[in-house]
Amino acid sequence: MVKITDVARSAGVSPSTVSYVLSGKRSISAATRQRVEASIRELGYRPHAGARALASSRSNVVALVMPLRSGVHVPVQMQFAASVVTTARAHDHDVLLLTQEEGEDGLRRVADSALVDALVVMDVQLHDARIPLLRSLGLPSVLIGFPAEAAGLTCIDLDFTATGAECVSHLARLGHRCVALLGSPPEVYARDTGYARRTAAGFTAAARRYGMTSTVLPCAPGAPAARETVDRLLREHPDLTGVVVHNEPALGPLLEAFQRAGLRVPEDLSVVALCPDELAEGADVPLTSVALPAAEVGERSVDLLMAKLAGREVPDATLLPPQLTERASTAPRAHVNRLPTSTDCGAR
Amino acid sequence: MVKITDVARSAGVSPSTVSYVLSGKRSISAATRQRVEASIRELGYRPHAGARALASSRSNVVALVMPLRSGVHVPVQMQFAASVVTTARAHDHDVLLLTQEEGEDGLRRVADSALVDALVVMDVQLHDARIPLLRSLGLPSVLIGFPAEAAGLTCIDLDFTATGAECVSHLARLGHRCVALLGSPPEVYARDTGYARRTAAGFTAAARRYGMTSTVLPCAPGAPAARETVDRLLREHPDLTGVVVHNEPALGPLLEAFQRAGLRVPEDLSVVALCPDELAEGADVPLTSVALPAAEVGERSVDLLMAKLAGREVPDATLLPPQLTERASTAPRAHVNRLPTSTDCGAR
DNA sequence: CCTTCGAGTCGAAGCGCTTCGATAACGGGG
DNA sequence: CCCCGTTATCGAAGCGCTTCGACTCGAAGG
Structure with missing residues (x-):
């Protein structure tokens, strides 16, 4: 093993000088630096991590x-x-x-x-x-x-609060007036997870700002639970035209449940998902989504x-800040003019 | 920071004794050991990783x-x-x-x-x-x-060779006589990947041993390529009743292509996949599979x-050794008696 | 011209640990 | 009773590096 004293000898300097060349903590003349660097390269010197950690109290x-x-x-x-x-x-x-x-x-x-x-x-x-x-x-x-x-x-x-809001904005720009957030299973809200609540808060606040009707519904995993959630949602909000899904495992079942309920995406229902891009792209109808960066x-x-x-x-x-990528699952609300402010929606 | 000398002092021994208690490299009397261990616990001593690495030339x-x-x-x-x-x-x-x-x-x-x-x-x-x-x-x-x-x-x-063989054995026990291995894209075989070839070798050798007709076909990713591969396979081997798929990304498209070609799994075609269990379980027809352990x-x-x-x-x-888990995608060859040797097939 | 200062270098003192003799105490065999 | 081999412990010498103070030298300032 080649050590700092070997380099020092080969370059005709003291070990401390080599150390200073390496760390840059004291000024070194260009000539010396070059000689030292050459020796280091030549000998293939690598400082011993343990020794360094011991002396400097930094392990890197x-x-x-x-x-x-x-x-x-x-x-x-x-x-x-x-x-x-x-x-x-x-x-x-x-x-x-x-x-x-x-x-x-x-x-x-x-x-x-x-x-x-x-x-x-x-x-x-x-x-x-x-x-x-x-x-x-x-x-x-x-x-x-x-x-x-x-x-x-x-x-x-x-920023999950902004994410909830951004999803609502997107739907608002498309003319939707009644939206829902399908979130994590109830226990997640109860339990130790801040992001679920923050998304919901951002979602609800934005909907209020836009004067939209909004609901937040937790959703348990599994296809039966998804169907149940969808049934309830459509019963209680017959004029629903936009949903945000913040529940990755339930995403597939939910989409299927909507389809089974006779809703086409995006013609009858716009869907925004919070999920990785790969998942959003791989869906039958590619999903407008916000990914965790x-x-x-x-x-x-x-x-x-x-x-x-x-x-x-x-x-x-x-x-x-959330980055919403527009894909095929969101569209202007049917039979309604797009709002005049409608523009590109953040897909970069 | 508490160091070994602190422990030594507190226990009334020398640092080296503490070290030997810690490493067990020399015998220490029970009494001393206990005193030292008590001090260590009491002071919350943790050896400095760098110092240890330097002195022992072991970083752990x-x-x-x-x-x-x-x-x-x-x-x-x-x-x-x-x-x-x-x-x-x-x-x-x-x-x-x-x-x-x-x-x-x-x-x-x-x-x-x-x-x-x-x-x-x-x-x-x-x-x-x-x-x-x-x-x-x-x-x-x-x-x-x-x-x-x-x-x-x-x-x-x-053991990919054994894996290829095990898949064939499973199909053989179910009475299949004509089988195919759908493998990685051509470039993988050409390129730097040993496991693809070894699977194919095990597959082919086992088929020969059982006197079965067998083919190995590479398969490019993407649905169109999958359809093409399936068409060719069925054209060239009309009596095919069993396939082994060793190509995770192509798995879905291949299954779809078989379905489109009018083959039901497992009634008309038995399928064994080399893929993670989650994927095998999550398929429409849960797949008999061998997982990488x-x-x-x-x-x-x-x-x-x-x-x-x-x-x-x-x-x-x-x-x-490969572990084949039997699921719903493999069944006895239709209209053919199971071989007399047919038994449980390795699902543990 | 002497002082002062900064740039550049060196030597030595550790950093906290392991490990290698050395030492002491203690039985047991000759 | 002496010597030897264990067993249990200590002291000291590093492991390879960083860093601090000290030193030298030349240039700038009074």
Whole structure:
């Protein structure tokens, strides 16, 4: 193994000079720098990560805590992870993979042993047991998702409130007057998930602004439940012409249930989905949708982390604006003129 | 930060004794051990990973090289990753996540900087550029998949030859006499993928053993290509009653094409798929299938790695036996008595 | 002309841990 | 009773790097 003293000898300088060439923390004359860099290349020198971590108390590794078997759409998670790794590498950091199951002990372990400098925690719940720990750990961290008590923590996610609103706007621009949000199963609203409520809030508020009739209906998984939900919806709102579906597993069954109820998409019913683009594109009628921008979330979270590591101030909350992609499942409300303001709707 | 000298002082022993309690590399009296362990717990001591790595030249981290954006079924990759992380943790190791894109430089980097002790490399191609590097790196590694020149490398994968054979056996037991393997697109066979050929070889050999008529047909992705393949297959083999599909993206289109051609599954045609269980279960007619045992591959690869790290000898090749799960898509050939040997077919 | 300052370099002191003798205490065989 | 082999423990020497203070040298300022 070639070490810093070998490089130093070969370049005719002291080890500390080599170190300063590498870190840039002190000025080095151009001539020396070049000699050192040549020696490094020639010898194929790579600093020993452990030694470096010990001396500098920086490991240049960030932990990524992933829900490795959860229900969240897995390709989206992958995209996120890929983006985290790529961005971290761009900042000269590596990524240590932790599973959700390791839990609080795992976080404490990697933090206390100085294995990592910082943490990215995915899939944060409203009342997440890890929150107090993260506060006390003394390592910079970024959370994907917003817990109930987010003050002092750095959190990032899609802006679900704006997403709910954006879907309504889109339908409003198409002339729809009566819309519904088909959301997660009831237990999700009750449970620890902030995004469901925020979407609903944005949806409802926007509908009120537009003077539209709106409902929010939870929807259990499974085809029978979907049929039931649809039946009830159409019974209670016979003039419904637009729905927003924020429930990935129920999406297919719901669409089928609408079809079975005699509604064609988009002629009789416009549908906006909150789901990955692949899913929206793959549907029988390609769906107008808002996707979770996983790659961007990953990149931004690492950027935030690096800023914190550099001692810079970062905002507590980062909300990414929704991007609605118009596809075939939404159309102007039949027999109604499009509103005069109707324009392109955000598909970029 | 609490360090080993703190523990030593608190327990009234020397730092080296604490170290030996932790590592078990020298005998320690029960009394001393207990005092030390109590101090460790009391102070919440965690060895500094960097210091440990420096002194012991062991980082207790393994690298996992993943194709983070590839075409392989993503949930299967996730399952694999989860299994690797969990198993590694059980051996007191952590997992560093690398992307395929980091390539050879990435491997060299983490190896030379002693960031990791060992490597798990997924998605190994027949002529993988990383093979020579892995040989020269001096770190233990395990490859998922078999390169052309595997001698001296530790490789593990599903036994695709046996898989091809097992599918044929299943069909044979059901009385089928004329079968086809619908495989990957032509370029995959030409290109760098060992498993496609091995499946085909096992398939063909088994068919010969059973005295069956058999064909292997590549299949391009997309519905039109699927229809074309099916048309050709039925034209050339009018008495075909069983097919094995080893091509995940083409699976749906192929099934549709068969239906369109007037063949009902399983009444007119028995279908065996090589695909994840979820996909097989989710099909209109649940498919008899052989799944890639991702969790087991992950666990076994880490076990192999740990054995190598411990200096034990391990087999070069580990081939996991296929597990065929019988579902609704295969049935006895119509108007033909089941073979007398017909029994339960391997669904466990 | 002497001081001051910054740029550039070096030497040495650790960072927290492991590990290799060395040492001591203690039985047991000759 | 002495020597030897265990067993249990300690002290010290690093592991390879970063970083801090100190030093030198030349240029700029008074």
